[in-house]
Amino acid sequence: MSAFLEIRDLSARLRGTRERVLRSVSLQVPPGTVRGLVGESGAGKSMIGKAVLGVLPRAVEIVEGEILLEGDDLLKASPATRRRLIGAKTALVPQDPLTALNPSRRIGRQVTDRLVDILGWDKARATTRALEMLAEVRIQEPERVMRLYPHELSGGMRQRVLIAAAFAAEPKLIVADEPTTALDVTVQKQTLRLISELQARHGTALLFVTHDLGVVAKICDRLSVLYAGKVVEDTGVEKFFATPGHPYSAALLAATPRHTDPTSSLRPVPAAVLDAVGDEIAAADAAWRPHG
Amino acid sequence: MAEAIFSIEDLRIEVPDMARKPLFGPAPRREILKGLSFEIARGSVLGIVGGSGSGKTTLGRALLRLMEPTGGRIVFDGQDITHLSDERLRPLRRRIQMIFQDPMSSLNPRLTVGRIVAAPLGARSSDPRIAEALDQVGLSPAFAGRYPHEISGGQRQRVGIARAIAMRPDFILADEIVSGLDVSSQAQVLNLLERLVAELGLTLAFISHDLSVIRRLCGRVIVMQAGAIVEDAPTAALFDSPAHPYTRELLDAIPTPDPSVRW
Numbered sequence: 001m002s003a004f005l006e007i008r009d010l011s012a013r014l015r016g017t018r019e020r021v022l023r024s025v026s027l028q029v030p031p032g033t034v035r036g037l038v039g040e041s042g043a044g045k046s047m048i049g050k051a052v053l054g055v056l057p058r059a060v061e062i063v064e065g066e067i068l069l070e071g072d073d074l075l076k077a078s079p080a081t082r083r084r085l086i087g088a089k090t091a092l093v094p095q096d097p098l099t100a101l102n103p104s105r106r107i108g109r110q111v112t113d114r115l116v117d118i119l120g121w122d123k124a125r126a127t128t129r130a131l132e133m134l135a136e137v138r139i140q141e142p143e144r145v146m147r148l149y150p151h152e153l154s155g156g157m158r159q160r161v162l163i164a165a166a167f168a169a170e171p172k173l174i175v176a177d178e179p180t181t182a183l184d185v186t187v188q189k190q191t192l193r194l195i196s197e198l199q200a201r202h203g204t205a206l207l208f209v210t211h212d213l214g215v216v217a218k219i220c221d222r223l224s225v226l227y228a229g230k231v232v233e234d235t236g237v238e239k240f241f242a243t244p245g246h247p248y249s250a251a252l253l254a255a256t257p258r259h260t261d262p263t264s265s266l267r268p269v270p271a272a273v274l275d276a277v278g279d280e281i282a283a284a285d286a287a288w289r290p291h292g
Numbered sequence: 293m294a295e296a297i298f299s300i301e302d303l304r305i306e307v308p309d310m311a312r313k314p315l316f317g318p319a320p321r322r323e324i325l326k327g328l329s330f331e332i333a334r335g336s337v338l339g340i341v342g343g344s345g346s347g348k349t350t351l352g353r354a355l356l357r358l359m360e361p362t363g364g365r366i367v368f369d370g371q372d373i374t375h376l377s378d379e380r381l382r383p384l385r386r387r388i389q390m391i392f393q394d395p396m397s398s399l400n401p402r403l404t405v406g407r408i409v410a411a412p413l414g415a416r417s418s419d420p421r422i423a424e425a426l427d428q429v430g431l432s433p434a435f436a437g438r439y440p441h442e443i444s445g446g447q448r449q450r451v452g453i454a455r456a457i458a459m460r461p462d463f464i465l466a467d468e469i470v471s472g473l474d475v476s477s478q479a480q481v482l483n484l485l486e487r488l489v490a491e492l493g494l495t496l497a498f499i500s501h502d503l504s505v506i507r508r509l510c511g512r513v514i515v516m517q518a519g520a521i522v523e524d525a526p527t528a529a530l531f532d533s534p535a536h537p538y539t540r541e542l543l544d545a546i547p548t549p550d551p552s553v554r555w
Contacts, residue, residue: 184344185542217549
C-alpha cells in the first residue's frame, strides 16, 4: 500500500547559516499505521512534525527535499494550495492541552471551528459532527461539555477534546506531538488507548512524536530514531526493542529504566557512541551536496 | 529499624478555597492533606508517588516547613517543628535541603556554578568544600567558573544536587528532579543519586510520578491519592503485591519499554 505521507531527503537549516537542523530525513507513513519519532531534546522530532504541518519557525528554512501528501508535494505547491492540502488532510494533537485551547471560548466552538472555517461545513452539520466525536472519545454528556470553558475540564478531558477535534474532519494524517507528556500515568494510558483505537478505526496515518520509549512500545508500528536531525535508524517496533540496529538506539534503550528489572544498571549514552554518531553525521554533511 | 529523622503524625493542611469564596465573608476551607502519618528513617530513601493534585508536592513543602500545617505534628530529629517561627526554624534550614524540578529556574543565571554552590554555605567559591561537592556529583573544578546557561540540563541538575549536599544536610527533598531530563541525563542523575545515597548515607525523600524511577532508587514508597496515603510499603513488596486498587492502577499504567507486554 502506498504511503499517505512520504518525506524524501528533507533538509532544513537555520536561516543564514550552513548548520542543518534536519539532515536528509526520509520516512513513510502508510494509512492506518503509526510511526514514532524518537530522540533526545533537540534531535529534531518536533521539527519534522512542524515541517509537515507547514508551521516551522521563521528561523528555519527548508533547503531541499519533498514532503508528499498522497503524492502531492507540499513544498512545490503554491502557498494557497499548500494551506488547503494541509488543512483538509492533516490535523495536530498538541502536547499541552491547556495552552492549545482558547481559555475564553466554549469547547463546542473550538471543535467546530476547523470544520466551518477550513472545510466550509455549515454550522448545524459541524455541531452534529462535534457531538458525535465527543461521544466517540467517551466524554459524558457531550451537549453539556460543548457549552463549557476549558478551565472547567480536567487535563485528561481537555486532551480528549483535542483528540476529538483532530479526528472530526477525518484527516488522513495526524501529527501527535508528545500528546501525553503533561498527563498522569493513568490518564496517559487511557489517552493512548483512545488515540490507538480511533486511529485504527478511522484508518488514519499517525506521526507520533515522543521521547518515551515505553510509549513507543505501546502505540507505534514503526519508528525513526533521530539524532541531531538525522534518522539514525528506521525500523519496526518489535525489532527495535529486540535487536536495535544502531549503537545509539541500543544506548537509548540501555538508559531507560524498567520497573520490571530494577537491579540491572542504567547506562547513560556512552561518550564513545556519541562520538561515533557525531562522526557519522560529519561524514554525511561532508558528502551532502544540496541541489540548488 | 533505624531511628526516624522525620515522624509525621496526622498531618493536615487546609487552605481557603478561593474558587468558592462568596463575595462577602470568608472562603470555605478545603483540606488538601488529610491526616498523613509516616516516618522517614535516617539513611533511607522514601519515594512519594501519586497523580497530579494528590498532594505530593504540598507534603514536601510541609516537611520543609515552607507551609505551616493546620493540624497534626511534624517531628524532625526529635524536635517538634510543626509551628516553629521562621526565626527558630533558621538554624534547622541548613540541615534540610531541597533539589528542585527545574534546574534552569532554580539556579541564578547571573552567578557562576561555584558561587551558586557556595551561596548557602556563606563561603567563597574558592572554598575547598565547593570543589569537593562538584567532584561528588562528577563535575570537574572547571565547572565552577561556568554559568548555568553554558551547561546542559543534566549538568545543571547535578549543580542543584551539589548545592544540596555541600551543606551536609540531614535530609534532602527531591521533587520530580529527573522528569524534565532526557533518558541519558536521567540515567546519569539516577546513578549519581544511587551512589551518593550509598557513599554519604543521605536521607532522601524522592517525589515522582514515574514508578520506574522510584523502583530503582527508593527503599520504601508511599502512594498518595486525593491528599491521603493509600499505601505505605517497602518498594519490592509494593511492586510485587500492591494492596490498594489505586496502586495497582498506577503500576498497570506504566508503559513498559517492551512491545510484547500487553497493556
